[in-house]
Amino acid sequence: MEKSEANVTLDLKGLSCPMPVVKTKKALDGMQAGQILFVEATDKGSKADIPAMLKRTGNELIEIEDKGAVYAFFIKKK
Amino acid sequence: MEEKKPKRMAIIASKGTLDMAYPPLILASTAVAMDVEVGIFFTLYGVDIVNKKKYRSLKVAPIANPAMPSPVPFPNILGVLPGMTPLATMMMKSMIKKINWPSIPELLDVCLESGVKMTACTPTLEMTGVSKDDLVAGVEVAGAAEFLDFALDANVNLFV
Structure with a gap:
């Protein structure tokens, strides 16, 4: 999936736990069902944390791209 | 569709140092983002975390x-x-x-905006001469039974 296909993009690079999860959820809460959210984060825990939050909130993780120091998430709002 | 009962987490925050103010607020802000209902009961030194006169200068x-x-x-x-x-x-x-x-005030704002229930312990307030007006707006005042009523139905109970 490409960043250009996302409805909303979020740059969370440089933020530490819990902010990537908190801000990702806040963005999802403001979106319509079926829309795509693109998130970039550098927090090493976010690779596990964001999927855990998505699982619990019923939102769909489409893809994680591990770009070395940056993780990119494609998320579909439930 | 049947409405699923939300998960719940109850935390007691008993410490008022800068380092120990973070864990309850980090867990609370994360849990609400995971659609968990969260209550924090601030007792003893933990009340400093929600005391407007002190929460910017925790040590x-x-x-x-x-x-x-x-x-x-x-x-x-x-x-x-x-x-x-x-x-x-x-x-x-x-x-x-x-x-x-x-910062602690910023993290508190995140928690309050997202609906974390916050309660300060009444005996602590009386003991230390802190009034409800000294507390951050949105923090309620109650005792042990009110916290336990919330905690008895919680999936996660933590003492920090």
Whole structure:
């Protein structure tokens, strides 16, 4: 999936736990069902944390791209 | 579709140092983002976390905390010297800044905006002469039974 296909993009690079999860959820809460959210984060825990939050909130993780120091998430709002 | 009952987490925050103010607020803000219902009961020194006169100036002391990182080897007993607590607090604040953590007031705002239920313990308030007006707006006042009523139905119960 490409960043250009996302409805909303979020740059969370440089933020530490819990902010990537908190801000990702806040963005999802403001979106319509079926829309795509693109998130970039550098927090090493976010690779596990964001999927855990998505699982619990019923939102769909489409893809994680591990770009070395940056993780990119494609998320579909439930 | 049947409405699923939300998960619930109850936390007791009993410490008022800068380092120990973070865990309850980090867990609370994360849990609400995971659609968990969260209540924090602030008791004893933990009330400082929601005291407007104190929450911007919480401190951390090196004495009796051998895990406190130090730029130079440092006998723990020297933590009694005047100036050591401000020094340790300054170091802690620079570590917090390095990882771009929100401040305690900012993190409290995140929690309150997202609906974390916050309660300050009544005997503590009476004991320390803190009034409800001294507390951050949105923090309620109650005792042990009210907390237990919430905690008895919680999936996660933590004492910090």
